[in-house]
Amino acid sequence: MAALTEIDSKIFSAREFRLESGQTLPVVELAYETYGVRSPQGDNGILVVHGYTSSHHAAGHNAAGKQGRGVTEGAAGWFDGLIGPDKAIDTNRYFVVSVNALGSAHGSTGPNGIDPRTGKPYGPTFPEITMRDMVASQKLLVDSLGLKSLVAVVGPSMGGFQSFQWAASFPGFMKGIAASVTAPRAPGRLGGLEALQKRLASDPNWNGGWYYENGGIAGTLEQIRYETLLNYGQGEAEAKVAAKSWAKIYDGHSLVTLRRAIDGFDVTKQYDQLKKTKVLYVISKTDKLFDLTECAAHALEMRKAGVDLTYVEMPSDKGHMASHADAAMWAPILGAFVKSLG
Numbered sequence: 001m002a003a004l005t006e007i008d009s010k011i012f013s014a015r016e017f018r019l020e021s022g023q024t025l026p027v028v029e030l031a032y033e034t035y036g037v038r039s040p041q042g043d044n045g046i047l048v049v050h051g052y053t054s055s056h057h058a059a060g061h062n063a064a065g066k067q068g069r070g071v072t073e074g075a076a077g078w079f080d081g082l083i084g085p086d087k088a089i090d091t092n093r094y095f096v097v098s099v100n101a102l103g104s105a106h107g108s109t110g111p112n113g114i115d116p117r118t119g120k121p122y123g124p125t126f127p128e129i130t131m132r133d134m135v136a137s138q139k140l141l142v143d144s145l146g147l148k149s150l151v152a153v154v155g156p157s158m159g160g161f162q163s164f165q166w167a168a169s170f171p172g173f174m175k176g177i178a179a180s181v182t183a184p185r186a187p188g189r190l191g192g193l194e195a196l197q198k199r200l201a202s203d204p205n206w207n208g209g210w211y212y213e214n215g216g217i218a219g220t221l222e223q224i225r226y227e228t229l230l231n232y233g234q235g236e237a238e239a240k241v242a243a244k245s246w247a248k249i250y251d252g253h254s255l256v257t258l259r260r261a262i263d264g265f266d267v268t269k270q271y272d273q274l275k276k277t278k279v280l281y282v283i284s285k286t287d288k289l290f291d292l293t294e295c296a297a298h299a300l301e302m303r304k305a306g307v308d309l310t311y312v313e314m315p316s317d318k319g320h321m322a323s324h325a326d327a328a329m330w331a332p333i334l335g336a337f338v339k340s341l342g
Helices: 131-144 158-169 193-201 218-232 236-247 252-263 292-304 319-325 327-340
Strands: 010-018 024-035 045-049 095-099 150-156 174-180 278-284 309-314
Touching (some): 010 131, 045 131, 045 158, 150 158, 174 327, 193 218, 218 236, 218 252, 218 319, 278 292, 292 309, 319 327
Parallel strands (some): 045 095, 150 174, 174 278
Antiparallel strands (some): 024 095
């Protein structure tokens, strides 16, 4: 099976982006990667969206020296088992766009980005954003690439939230969504926003949130990430290495910004919009974040509402990381689903 190589990050930019809160970002930038070739009709696009602390580097290996902001040089993409020539998301057929979410710390406009009005990082002044804001900014990117519609939107965890939000915000614009290890509503038990804020502020370099020129808070971020990965189901040794490299890149304020957006996510009252889109909903039986019983109930409710839903419970022992760590387990299902969309 062929592999993707020489992947390069790109930056999309737009001005005066109005947020749902009423505030406006003078400039919004979205880091993204593309795999495959856009059809002349602009009708073969698949958008890939990532989880809470991940990046837009979903497939292939970065070109040396061209890895882009916030992406480790040479690293394989987190969905590499599913995206590429002859894979479930076949780049011989589809033009795949993987985008870094607004508010993230991997190259898109977020708290660690420069506020053009001050010339300094936004830091604690970065405005509150919602899942709808993320998707609205992504729609601008998709339009700029000449895509008249999308075949699908695909993503795990927070990427699943974004996928569901796409179907609610732009019903019918995509033929299908493939949402994994996720739900159409944020689990109420996730919470912890206030505790997260207090923990970040306990770092000796916090400086009222202006730690960028004060040594940073990598030590605290590393510990938070390590604990998170263990909860996701990753082994201790691998989690330690991953947490250390991630903490050198990520930003504490992005953790808060995205967590707040996650906590406010809920499309369960918008199933009428979802009826215009086919849904592949894949969960992991060992996921500690998304309860199996609750996920099954969501699936039943969507079907009762008339949503064309394919529901899959992965018998994986990889917990919340199942959809990429056990990619081979559901790759045939995803491939068949995408092909069914045309």
